[in-house]
Amino acid sequence: MSPTSGYHLVDGISMLHQQEQDYNPWFEEQYSATAEPWNYSRRGGELFRHAHTIELLRRFCPHPSSLLELGCSQGLMTAQLVPFTKELFASDVSPSAVKICKRKCDPLAAQHNCSMHYYVTTTPGLPFADDSFEVVTLCDGMIGWWFSEEQKQAALKDTYRVLRKGGYVMFTDYATPDVFDSYIQLIQNSELSVVSVSYLYDRPWYLLESVVKKLPGKALLSPIVASPKVAKLLHKAGGMVGTAAARHILIIARKE
Numbered sequence: 001m002s003p004t005s006g007y008h009l010v011d012g013i014s015m016l017h018q019q020e021q022d023y024n025p026w027f028e029e030q031y032s033a034t035a036e037p038w039n040y041s042r043r044g045g046e047l048f049r050h051a052h053t054i055e056l057l058r059r060f061c062p063h064p065s066s067l068l069e070l071g072c073s074q075g076l077m078t079a080q081l082v083p084f085t086k087e088l089f090a091s092d093v094s095p096s097a098v099k100i101c102k103r104k105c106d107p108l109a110a111q112h113n114c115s116m117h118y119y120v121t122t123t124p125g126l127p128f129a130d131d132s133f134e135v136v137t138l139c140d141g142m143i144g145w146w147f148s149e150e151q152k153q154a155a156l157k158d159t160y161r162v163l164r165k166g167g168y169v170m171f172t173d174y175a176t177p178d179v180f181d182s183y184i185q186l187i188q189n190s191e192l193s194v195v196s197v198s199y200l201y202d203r204p205w206y207l208l209e210s211v212v213k214k215l216p217g218k219a220l221l222s223p224i225v226a227s228p229k230v231a232k233l234l235h236k237a238g239g240m241v242g243t244a245a246a247r248h249i250l251i252i253a254r255k256e
């Protein structure tokens with residue numbers, strides 16, 4: 001699969017020429033200033049979210065022949081996608097993040113016979129031909145990227161364009177319950193068909209994390225915060241409360 005013109009390879013990563021880039025610079029600033037801006041690898045709630053997202057996606061598409069991950073960050077979720085995917089395109093607007101993602105995923109991809117491609121790019125403006133991918137993921141995600149309504153609409157059109165007929169898009173986003181319905185509507189009003197809506201009941205986990213941060217013995221308690229098993233238990237407990245305990249919505253949509 002070859003990208004549209006304007007992209008060139010730098011150390012194995014496809015990117016636009018510098019002067020043509022028009023991405024939100026805030027994200028690159030975070031990645032170049034901090035080793036791991038959101039500390040996801042030490043936060044059980046996020047680790048559980050990744051595992052849960054992939055498990056859900058695999059119910060619809062167990063072994064995607066080609067998957068595009070938008071917003072791959074430093075490759076934490078990408079690494080978990082490698083074993084299930086034949087061809088994986090990891091992309092982010094931050095060149096520093098994609099570099100780390102590549103370092104993390106290349107050795108794994110060699111073990112699992114997965115063909116990896118790395119891009120500094122975003123949607124709208126994806127440099128891929130129509131009908132290229134069986135799965136596209138936008139995980140934390142359109143809300144977190146501070147897109148305007150127009151950008152969201154354009155991103156949905158572009159994502160639909162690069163998706164194969166019968167393919168799936170996985171959306172996840174951090175949000176409060178008052179936003180969930182409008183998010184569902186946004187996807188329903190696009191050309192995609194919504195096939196699954198679910199929630200992560202992760203408010204209890206975020207509460208735990210914020211309480212632990214304030215405690216004097218927080219270092220001793222950090223393994224609890226880092227544990228995806230604890231996060232899973234709290235998600236199960238939160239499920240008894242319902243969407244009031246949810247801070248993530250997960251939507252799977254299909255190109256009919």
Ligand SMILES: C[S@@+](CC[C@H](N)C(=O)[O-])C[C@H]1O[C@@H](n2cnc3c(N)ncnc32)[C@H](O)[C@@H]1O
Binds near residue numbers: 145
């Ligand atoms: C909060 S992190 C989420 C990372 C990962 N997808 C996850 O679910 O844990 C958001 C990532 O999206 C990237 N990003 C921000 N705006 C983007 C855009 N318009 N297109 C693609 N990625 C973007 C950021 O650089 C950052 O790595």
